[in-house]
Amino acid sequence: MQKTFKNEKILFAEPLFQCDGLAGFTRSELYENAIHRTLRINQLKKEHNWTQEDFDIAIRCLNYEVGFVIHLSMFIPAIERLATDDQKAKWLPLAESYRILGTYAQTELGHGTNLMALETTATFDPRTDEFVLRTPQLSSMKWWPGSLGKTATHAIVLAQLIIGNKNYGMNPFMVQLRSLEDHMPLPGIIVGDIGAKLGANSNDNGFLILNDVRIPRENMLARNSKVTKDGRYIQTSTNKANYATMVLVRLSIIRWAEDTIKNGSLIAIRYSAVRRQSSLQAGGPEMQVLDYQTQQYKIFPSLAASYALFFTYEAMMKEYEIAYAQIMRGNNQLLGQIHGQLSGLKAFASDLVTYELEMCRRSCGGHGYLKASVVGETLLHTLPLVTVEGDNTVMYLQCARYLLKQIAKALAGQDVDEPTSYLKKDILSYTCPVQKGEHCTNPNYLLKIYTQRAHSAIASVARQLQFDLESGKDQSSAFNNNLVSLVQAAKAHCQLCLMKNFVESVSALERTCSENLASVLRQLCLYFGLHGIVTASGEFLESEAIGLQQLEWIKAEELKSLAAIRPNAVALVDAFDLHDQTVMSALGRYDGNAYQHLFEAAKREPMNQTQVPPAYYKYLRDLIKGQPLAKL
Numbered sequence: 093m094q095k096t097f098k099n100e101k102i103l104f105a106e107p108l109f110q111c112d113g114l115a116g117f118t119r120s121e122l123y124e125n126a127i128h129r130t131l132r133i134n135q136l137k138k139e140h141n142w143t144q145e146d147f148d149i150a151i152r153c154l155n156y157e158v159g160f161v162i163h164l165s166m167f168i169p170a171i172e173r174l175a176t177d178d179q180k181a182k183w184l185p186l187a188e189s190y191r192i193l194g195t196y197a198q199t200e201l202g203h204g205t206n207l208m209a210l211e212t213t214a215t216f217d218p219r220t221d222e223f224v225l226r227t228p229q230l231s232s233m234k235w236w237p238g239s240l241g242k243t244a245t246h247a248i249v250l251a252q253l254i255i256g257n258k259n260y261g262m263n264p265f266m267v268q269l270r271s272l273e274d275h276m277p278l279p280g281i282i283v284g285d286i287g288a289k290l291g292a293n294s295n296d297n298g299f300l301i302l303n304d305v306r307i308p309r310e311n312m313l314a315r316n317s318k319v320t321k322d323g324r325y326i327q328t329s330t331n332k333a334n335y336a337t338m339v340l341v342r343l344s345i346i347r348w349a350e351d352t353i354k355n356g357s358l359i360a361i362r363y364s365a366v367r368r369q370s371s372l373q374a375g376g377p378e379m380q381v382l383d384y385q386t387q388q389y390k391i392f393p394s395l396a397a398s399y400a401l402f403f404t405y406e407a408m409m410k411e412y413e414i415a416y417a418q419i420m421r422g423n424n425q426l427l428g429q430i431h432g433q434l435s436g437l438k439a440f441a442s443d444l445v446t447y448e449l450e451m452c453r454r455s456c457g458g459h460g461y462l463k464a465s466v467v468g469e470t471l472l473h474t475l476p477l478v479t480v481e482g483d484n485t486v487m488y489l490q491c492a493r494y495l496l497k498q499i500a501k502a503l504a505g506q507d508v509d510e511p512t513s514y515l516k517k518d519i520l521s522y523t524c525p526v527q528k529g530e531h532c533t534n535p536n537y538l539l540k541i542y543t544q545r546a547h548s549a550i551a552s553v554a555r556q557l558q559f560d561l562e563s564g565k566d567q568s569s570a571f572n573n574n575l576v577s578l579v580q581a582a583k584a585h586c587q588l589c590l591m592k593n594f595v596e597s598v599s600a601l602e603r604t605c606s607e608n609l610a611s612v613l614r615q616l617c618l619y620f621g622l623h624g625i626v627t628a629s630g631e632f633l634e635s636e637a638i639g640l641q642q643l644e645w646i647k648a649e650e651l652k653s654l655a656a657i658r659p660n661a662v663a664l665v666d667a668f669d670l671h672d673q674t675v676m677s678a679l680g681r682y683d684g685n686a687y688q689h690l691f692e693a694a695k696r697e698p699m700n701q702t703q704v705p706p707a708y709y710k711y712l713r714d715l716i717k718g719q720p721l722a723k724l
């Protein structure tokens with residue numbers, strides 16, 4: 093799955109990267125440890141001539157529990173995408189050498205989704221050839237940007253550009269926040285950490301108030317638009333190009349989701365293989381809980397999702413690279429496609445893994461509630477993915493907006509983008525491919541069912557919107573009247589994308605891998621397809637892609653698939669080739685000694701470092717001895 097990290101031994105030989113000790117760290121300790129880790133990985137990269145990919149894999153091996161994530165994943169990419177060549181020449185070397193530490197400051201206390209309503213302003217002052225940056229009111233302050241709280245010396249601030257009395261919309265500005273001498277905030281800058289979060293507490297997400305902070309005109313990142321000395325606004329590319337960084341991070345989030353669900357399914361399956369509990373025959377030996385059909389039903393979806401997301405990330409990375417290369421040459425033709433695809437898939441991937449991670453956690457029984465199992469921690473660390481880089485509902489709606497445009501083109505006989513080419517088909521020409529039970533064992537037949545369901549969902553909401561408009565509703569009321577169906581259509585398209593990538597990737601692999609491996613992957617792909625239909629059976633029935641007879645066959649085949657996957661389940665998670673230090677879980681160690689590792693973790697619990705707790709002397713002793721308690 094993930095390229096085996098040939099430098100794993102080097103990385104995990106150092107205590108700094110051994111994860112057992114993180115439990116019990118304070119926020120400040122987590123924060124410092126994360127910074128220390130990234131800088132040490134940088135040193136290892138130099139010492140061992142690692143590539144940038146090695147550096148990236150090292151961070152993934154540590155489950156992104158490192159510092160400077162926004163600096164690396166947003167600040168630097170934003171300079172690469174939004175700055176002119178001269179600005180890149182100035183800022184990139186400083187950022188890449190950590191001489192400046194950056195954040196991407198877009199979200200405000202009052203607005204995160206609605207970028208048009210961001211309140212931070214950058215007003216051009218022609219007298220001094222500067223921009224004056226201001227967060228005019230409480231709700232305007234930047235709120236959430238990673239590393240902003242205590243680390244960033246610079247921020248790419250997204251602000252409304254004001255020239256004279258005209259607003260030219262959101263534009264990016266490089267703003268120095270802190271002195272490079274003593275790290276103190278510069279005049280006009282009020283900055284700090286927004287406080288503890290449910291997870292990811294090594295990250296200092298921060299707030300930023302800008303009180304008439306002046307920056308030179310050349311600090312506006314001007315690849316897509318600029319302001320001349322005499323105050324003229326010149327747009328050299330679509331404003332949407334200023335959104336490019338978010339598109340890249342949405343792609344990275346699909347991989348983040350893949351990484352976390354691999355961890356979760358590995359822990360749940362390895363633990364379920366060693367956990368014996370109850371028996372089916374009275375007096376018989378206790379069973380591996382992995383042999384219970386219900387346990388398989390709970391955790392095999394996360395196994396299938398791990399592979400589905402791996403194949404989808406690989407496919408989308410190729411799609412993104414083609415689009416990005418064109419966009420950087422000034423050709424925005426694929427911008428709408430890549431935005432629509434990645435908005436929807438980021439939402440679908442993060443929704444899928446947060447749901448399946450909780451199922452993995454529940455499948456571990458009581459021990460799933462221990463931090464030492466790590467599944468719960470992984471879930472807490474993954475939860476933000478349904479919000480960051482665009483709240484999932486909003487992202488689905490962006491995807492749906494793209495799909496509506498595509499189906500309108502299809503119905504007008506115009507060309508459509510490759511990912512929506514199925515919309516060119518006549519919706520009435522579909523015939524159910526599953527005419528007998530065995531057809532349900534063919535992923536290609538299932539793919540046709542997914543295609544019809546997605547096409548039907550998109551066509552149905554497009555018709556309903558048209559009907560609402562023709563019956564006199566205005567555009568926004570018609571839209572708001574159909575938001576749920578629009579989200580449903582986007583999800584149907586995304587689930588089709590995952591299934592299509594899975595089927596196509598397995599058929600490509602079949603040409604080169606052993607038949608044994610091919611049959612295991614085919615089985616998993618089939619299961620992924622069957623399970624997806626069963627869990628959304630209402631929508632598939634509604635689309636008439638299947639009837640009740642087909643659903644009955646599919647449900648039966650899904651349960652058969654569980655038994656077929658069982659013999660290979662442990663091997664399929666071992667194939668992730670994840671180091672114990674990456675998985676970190678006492679329940680998911682390669683050696684299977686879950687109870688021993690749980691007990692070792694308990695012994696490391698700080699409370700166990702003394703036999704008698706301090707509370708004994710304060711409260712318990714007198715209580716136990718029947719002494720009257722002093723006034724508390």
Ligand SMILES: CCCCCCCCCCCCCCCCC/C=C/C(=O)SCCNC(=O)CCNC(=O)[C@H](O)C(C)(C)COP(=O)(O)OP(=O)(O)OC[C@H]1O[C@@H](n2cnc3c(N)ncnc32)[C@H](O)[C@@H]1OP(=O)(O)O
Pocket residue numbers: 144147148151156161162164165196198199204205206207208238332333335336338339341344345348427428431479480481482483486490493
């Ligand atoms: C190599 C070394 C690396 C080292 C490893 C480092 C660590 C490992 C990597 C980890 C990777 C993951 C990191 C994750 C960290 C995340 C931290 C969080 C960051 C953030 O959250 S940043 C802030 C994110 N905020 C948002 O996403 C805001 C969401 N809102 C919007 O995007 C917009 O408001 C909107 C899309 C909802 C609405 O846009 P708008 O107001 O403009 O109105 P429209 O809907 O009408 O859109 C107008 C047209 O613009 C197009 N559009 C919109 N967005 C985009 C886009 N992003 N790209 C392209 N085009 C876009 C619409 O389609 C419309 O076009 P049309 O043609 O007019 O239809």
Ligand SMILES: Cc1cc2nc3c(=O)[nH]c(=O)nc-3n(C[C@H](O)[C@H](O)[C@H](O)COP(=O)(O)OP(=O)(O)OC[C@H]3O[C@@H](n4cnc5c(N)ncnc54)[C@H](O)[C@@H]3O)c2cc1C
Pocket residue numbers: 162196197198199202203204205206235236237238292297476479480481482483484485486489575
């Ligand atoms: C851990 C973390 C790290 C972050 N890091 C950064 C960062 O580095 N830089 C940065 O700039 N930001 C960052 N953010 C902020 C993040 O980008 C925003 O939280 C996100 O874009 C969602 O916006 P919001 O918080 O305003 O939610 P809102 O948009 O207020 O969402 C609230 C509810 O309203 C709904 N809603 C909103 N608009 C619509 C609509 N048009 N149609 C239907 N429903 C709607 C949403 O679906 C949601 O249910 C971070 C957030 C988190 C949690």
